[in-house]
Amino acid sequence: MKNIALVGFMGTGKSTIAALLAKKLQLGYVDLDGKIEEKEGMRIVDIFSQKGEPYFRKVEKDIVAEISLNEGKIIACGGGVVLDEENVKNLKKSGFMICLEAAPEVILKRTKNYKYRPLLNVADPKLKIDELLKKRKPYYAKADYTVDTSGLNTREVAALILSWLEGKT
Numbered sequence: 001m002k003n004i005a006l007v008g009f010m011g012t013g014k015s016t017i018a019a020l021l022a023k024k025l026q027l028g029y030v031d032l033d034g035k036i037e038e039k040e041g042m043r044i045v046d047i048f049s050q051k052g053e054p055y056f057r058k059v060e061k062d063i064v065a066e067i068s069l070n071e072g073k074i075i076a077c078g079g080g081v082v083l084d085e086e087n088v089k090n091l092k093k094s095g096f097m098i099c100l101e102a103a104p105e106v107i108l109k110r111t112k113n114y115k116y117r118p119l120l121n122v123a124d125p126k127l128k129i130d131e132l133l134k135k136r137k138p139y140y141a142k143a144d145y146t147v148d149t150s151g152l153n154t155r156e157v158a159a160l161i162l163s164w165l166e167g168k169t
């Protein structure tokens with residue numbers, strides 16, 4: 001079985017859905033942000049503040065390339081992974097790229113109580129969410145399949161993905 005890479009904005013449920021899909025499909029689960037933290041021995045917020053975003057993106061890119069050498073994994077990607085063309089190529093070469101989306105208000109609600117996302121640790125997170133969503137729209141549109149998770153629970157999102165996959169395999 002090919003990989004299934006979940007992409008999409010912060011707070012769209014990628015990690016939760018990826019873990020659920022891995023369980024249902026009995027495949028391995030990879031959390032890209034977790035891999036980055038493991039490799040660097042630092043939390044993402046600290047990588048951003050001490051080493052900078054370009055450094056983070058470089059580590060992210062190396063790990064995407066490494067993961068994409070193999071198949072059979074459900075990969076929860078960080079929200080910015082699609083910004084790099086080579087990441088998209090690698091993820092699509094080894095599997096399906098599925099995008100989870102959600103309305104900006106839903107994203108705000110789901111992310112506002114957490115401080116581990118450096119890009120949203122700003123005075124006006126809603127403005128930042130709107131700006132980033134607008135900028136990233138064409139990148140997320142590269143996905144093979146997209147699910148709007150706004151009004152759905154995790155089981156419903158997983159069911160949509162599973163039925164889409166059935167038509168592909």
Ligand code: S3P
Pocket residue numbers: 008009010011014033044077078079080081116117118119
């Ligand atoms: C980022 C999303 C984060 C993490 C980093 C940058 C982004 O992952 O990779 O903070 O650029 O959207 P999640 O989407 O899992 O929060």
